[in-house]
Amino acid sequence: MMVLYSYWRSTTSYRVRVALNLKGLVYETRAVDLVAGAQRSENYAALNPGQGVPTLVLEDGSVLTQSMAILDYLDALVPTPALLPADPLDRAHALAAAHTIAMDIHPVINLKIVGRLKGEHGASQDDGVAWMKHWMTEGFRAYQALLTLETSKFSFGETPLLCDICLVAQLYNAYRWGVDMSQFGRLLEIEKEAMKLDAFQQARPDAQPDAG
Amino acid sequence: MMVLYSYWRSTTSYRVRVALNLKGLVYETRAVDLVAGAQRSENYAALNPGQGVPTLVLEDGSVLTQSMAILDYLDALVPTPALLPADPLDRAHALAAAHTIAMDIHPVINLKIVGRLKGEHGASQDDGVAWMKHWMTEGFRAYQALLTLETSKFSFGETPLLCDICLVAQLYNAYRWGVDMSQFGRLLEIEKEAMKLDAFQQARPDAQPDAG
Numbered sequence: 001m002m003v004l005y006s007y008w009r010s011t012t013s014y015r016v017r018v019a020l021n022l023k024g025l026v027y028e029t030r031a032v033d034l035v036a037g038a039q040r041s042e043n044y045a046a047l048n049p050g051q052g053v054p055t056l057v058l059e060d061g062s063v064l065t066q067s068m069a070i071l072d073y074l075d076a077l078v079p080t081p082a083l084l085p086a087d088p089l090d091r092a093h094a095l096a097a098a099h100t101i102a103m104d105i106h107p108v109i110n111l112k113i114v115g116r117l118k119g120e121h122g123a124s125q126d127d128g129v130a131w132m133k134h135w136m137t138e139g140f141r142a143y144q145a146l147l148t149l150e151t152s153k154f155s156f157g158e159t160p161l162l163c164d165i166c167l168v169a170q171l172y173n174a175y176r177w178g179v180d181m182s183q184f185g186r187l188l189e190i191e192k193e194a195m196k197l198d199a200f201q202q203a204r205p206d207a208q209p210d211a212g
Numbered sequence: 213m214m215v216l217y218s219y220w221r222s223t224t225s226y227r228v229r230v231a232l233n234l235k236g237l238v239y240e241t242r243a244v245d246l247v248a249g250a251q252r253s254e255n256y257a258a259l260n261p262g263q264g265v266p267t268l269v270l271e272d273g274s275v276l277t278q279s280m281a282i283l284d285y286l287d288a289l290v291p292t293p294a295l296l297p298a299d300p301l302d303r304a305h306a307l308a309a310a311h312t313i314a315m316d317i318h319p320v321i322n323l324k325i326v327g328r329l330k331g332e333h334g335a336s337q338d339d340g341v342a343w344m345k346h347w348m349t350e351g352f353r354a355y356q357a358l359l360t361l362e363t364s365k366f367s368f369g370e371t372p373l374l375c376d377i378c379l380v381a382q383l384y385n386a387y388r389w390g391v392d393m394s395q396f397g398r399l400l401e402i403e404k405e406a407m408k409l410d411a412f413q414q415a416r417p418d419a420q421p422d423a424g
Contacts, residue, residue, distance in 0.1 A: 049357030050312055062301055065358075066315065069307035076300045088288045089274055095281035100262055103278065107319040116346070121335055134328070145261030146277075 002027040005048070005055040007034045008208035009176075011106060012067035013054040014169035017203035019071045022160070023078040027056075031210030034111055052112075068102050071162055083162045094156050097146045097163035101170045105139035109173075129177055136170065136179045143167065144186055153193040160194055168194045172205055214239040217260070217267040219246045220420035221388075223318060224279035225266040226381035229415035231283045234372070235290040239268075243422030246323055264324075280314050283374055295374045306368050309358045309375035313382045317351035321385075341389055348382065348391045355379065356398055365405040372406055380406045384417055 004020065004027045006013035020027050032038045032053050039051045048055040048065045056064040064070045075083040084091045107113070109132040117123040117131060143163075147155055154164045171191050174181065181188060194200045205211060216232065216239045218225035232239050244250045244265050251263045260267040260277045268276040268285075276282045287295040296303045319325070321344040329335040329343060355375075359367055366376045383403050386393065393400060406412045417423060 050316060050354040052316075064304050064308065066308035066311040068315070069304050069311055072307055073300055073304040076303070088285055091288070092276050092281050092285040095284055096276065096278035099278040099281055103280070103315060103319050104262060104264075107315050108325055113320055116343075117329075117333065121329065121333060121339060121343070123333055127333060131328075131333070142262040 002059060003030055003057040004028070005030050005032050005044070005053055005057075006208065006210075007032050007053045008205045008211045009173075010034065010053045011169040011173050012052070014172065014203055014205060015067045015165050016054045016056060016070050016074075017208075018160075018165045018168070018199055019074050019083065021199035021202055022081055022083070022197075023074055025074070025078065029209055031208075033210070052110075068098070068162075071165070075162075081159055083165070085156065085161070090156065093146070094161045094163050097143055097155055098161075098166045100139055100143045100146065101163070101166040104142065105135055105170055106166075108135045132173075132177045133179050136174050136177070139170075140174070140179075140181075140184050140187060144184055147186060150186075154190055160197070160200075164190060164194060167191070168200060214271060215242055215269040216240070217242050217244050217256070217265055217269070218420065218422075219244050219265045220417045220423045221385075222246065222265045223381035223385050224264070226384065226415055226417060227279045227377050228266045228268060228282050228286075229420075230372075230377045230380070230411055231286050231295065233411035233414055234293055234295070234377075234409075235286055237286070237290065241421055243420075245422070264322075280310070280374075283377070287374075293371055295377070297368065297373070302368065305358070306373045306375050309355055309367055310373075310378045312351055312355045312358065313375070313378040316354065317347055317382055318378075320347045344385075344389050345391050348386050348389070351382075352386070352391075352393075352396050352399060356396055359398060362398075366402055372409070372412075376402060376406060379403070380412060 002025060004016060006029050032044060038044060039053065045051050047063055050065055054067055056070050064073055071083060084094055114128045114132060118128050149156065152158060154160050167187060168191050214237060216228060218241050244256060246265065250256060251265060257263050259275055262277055266279055266282065268282050276285055283295060296306055326340045326344060330340050361368065364370060366372050379399060380403050
């Protein structure tokens with residue numbers, strides 16, 4: 001069975017959990033407690049030199065890191081339901097939207113970044129929260145501007161793609177830190193559709209074995 | 213002809229320039245002066261809601277944003293030379309290495325992030341440089357640890373992949389800010405091989421029409 005090293009609140013772990021569920025793949029969760037620093041332990045760092053979650057270990061022992069690379073792999077392993085459109089231009093648009101979250105929001109506000117902002121640069125807890133809210137707001141604004149369909153269930157059609165997975169996971173984090181979502185109604189509608197699906201429901205942070 | 217909105221020092225623009233060159237695609241460069249804030253002009257923001265570079269406008273007028281989504285598109289448009297291996301597991305490893313730079317380094321140290329660190333959080337110029345050097349060092353360490361081949365020309369074989377492109381572009385930035393590269397000999401060897409290729413030479417920041 002595949003083993004997913006995951007932290008319940010990690011939005012990148014959340015992405016991989018949704019993808020595994022959508023693809024109907026069974027996996028075992030092993031919790032990595034990021035707050036306790038378990039990602040920096042010698043054993044885990046040997047598995048994942050980036051010292052982050054998630055890490056997916058395949059049945060043959062192959063180790064995959066980086067959530068977006070893992071999603072790309074899973075999409076090749078189990079092509080249906082597809083996480084990206086077949087048309088190259090549609091694919092580029094969905095991927096760009098996904099990266100608006102995966103590149104422009106998440107890396108900038110994750111635990112180690114905000115930790116260093118506070119630890120090395122003297123930011124207060126309030127400063128750290130303001131930092132996270134700022135980049136989420138900017139990123140959500142860009143994401144919403146990339147959407148051209150007004151009435152589709154998901155960002156680019158009737159099924160959830162890579163970008164919808166990134167969006168839903170990031171929205172969890174946005175609520176956690178109190179981002180004002182009043183200008184992002186379209187994004188909330190997409191989230192509502194996603195949450196009708198078991199693949200998303202079962203991947204929710206609160207539904208994980210290590211949820212605190 | 214394709215039009216690339218680019219800034220000479222932007223490492224994400226650099227990535228796309230290399231890929232266009234490797235694929236033998238002819239393009240026109242339009243400079244976006246990030247330091248002057250041209251990316252926030254109304255016209256440009258309408259083209260690229262993320263208000264960043266690069267943006268690639270195709271001959272039919274289609275607008276592509278996000279460098280890694282653009283590289284993915286170009287790889288589908290012109291499959292040879294391939295930017296990712298065909299084997300799914302090899303592909304996942306090369307993509308993870310690319311993301312170690314594209315997700316864990318670049319987004320955290322780009323101009324707008326360091327600008328906000330200074331403008332809103334009172335960091336000095338020295339603090340900003342220390343921030344950039346820290347995340348580059350961490351990311352390069354992780355990248356180098358992901359490499360399993362000791363003697364290949366490039367990160368995962370004899371031809372440059374997506375990850376090599378990200379690496380070479382990031383190294384330009386590392387030199388600019390004075391990262392100590394003494395522990396990253398393998399990465400410098402890869403860069404040396406890349407710089408033997410016209411596709412990389414012609415994409416260098418200093419070779420761009422808007423180079424200052």
